[in-house]
Amino acid sequence: GESVGLHLPTLSVQEGDNSIINCAYSNSASDYFIWYKQESGKGPQFIIDIRSNMDKRQGQRVTVLLNKTVKHLSLQIAATQPGDSAVYFCAETDANNAGNMLTFGGGTRLMVKP
Amino acid sequence: DAMVIQNPRYQVTQFGKPVTLSCSQTLNHNVMYWYQQKSSQAPKLLFHYYDKDFNNEADTPDNFQSRRPNTSFCFLDIRSPGLGDAAMYLCATSREKGRRAEAFFGQGTRLTVV
Numbered sequence: 001g002e003s004v005g006l007h008l009p010t011l012s013v014q015e016g017d018n019s020i021i022n023c024a025y026s027n028s029a030s031d032y033f034i035w036y037k038q039e040s041g042k043g044p045q046f047i048i049d050i051r052s053n054m055d056k057r058q059g060q061r062v063t064v065l066l067n068k069t070v071k072h073l074s075l076q077i078a079a080t081q082p083g084d085s086a087v088y089f090c091a092e093t094d095a096n097n098a099g100n101m102l103t104f105g106g107g108t109r110l111m112v113k114p
Numbered sequence: 115d116a117m118v119i120q121n122p123r124y125q126v127t128q129f130g131k132p133v134t135l136s137c138s139q140t141l142n143h144n145v146m147y148w149y150q151q152k153s154s155q156a157p158k159l160l161f162h163y164y165d166k167d168f169n170n171e172a173d174t175p176d177n178f179q180s181r182r183p184n185t186s187f188c189f190l191d192i193r194s195p196g197l198g199d200a201a202m203y204l205c206a207t208s209r210e211k212g213r214r215a216e217a218f219f220g221q222g223t224r225l226t227v228v
Contacts, residue, residue: 034216034217036219041221041222041224042221042222043118043120043204043206043219043220043221043222044157044204044217044219045219046216046217046218049216089156089157091217093211101147101159101162101211102159102217104156104157104158105156106155106156107154107155107156
């Protein structure tokens with residue numbers, strides 16, 4: 001079936017460096033994507049979203065890039081801080097899905113070294 | 115201020131003893147979701163309500179039921195919890211489905227089955 005998945009289960013970066021978390025999706029009808037951050041023992045927290053009519057969107061210290069040709073999504077975190085340590089999930093929904101539910105990818109754990 | 119509130123944060127129940135998890139929202143969103151999240155895994159959608167319409171995922175066991183008595187509250191009932199039902203249960207809401215499907219999550223209830 002359709003799926004959303006991540007390439008790297010764990011990413012370790014030095015504080016102050018930039019982080020890049022990747023996500024691949026297989027449903028060509030996907031048209032809305034969200035990145036969530038989940039800290040230990042907490043629910044997922046919305047970070048940034050992007051629609052399929054865009055290829056880049058920037059927030060505060062975060063940038064999401066969408067490459068529809070290869071069905072790839074990435075989250076870039078600038079000047080990574082210890083507070084960025086968490087598991088990051090991408091999620092997608094597609095316009096053709098009558099239920100339009102979010103489908104989550106497998107998650108990447110970001111570890112920030114001081 | 116918390117917008118999606120789950121109670122309790124931690125729940126211990128006995129094998130086979132019915133348990134109910136609660137969720138309330140102050141966002142007046144139309145859609146409420148229940149997700150199950152096991153350790154180091156992505157959230158898995160169990161079911162959702164669009165207003166009063168209940169939508170069950172095809173692979174959600176019959177052991178899991180839900181009630182939404184009004185816009186603000188939604189309950190997850192596990193009729194006969196098994197050891198395999200131990201997980202974090204996440205409630206989420208969204209204003210609409212489809213392109214406005216951004217989900218807001220509660221902090222989750224961690225269920226332990228003994």
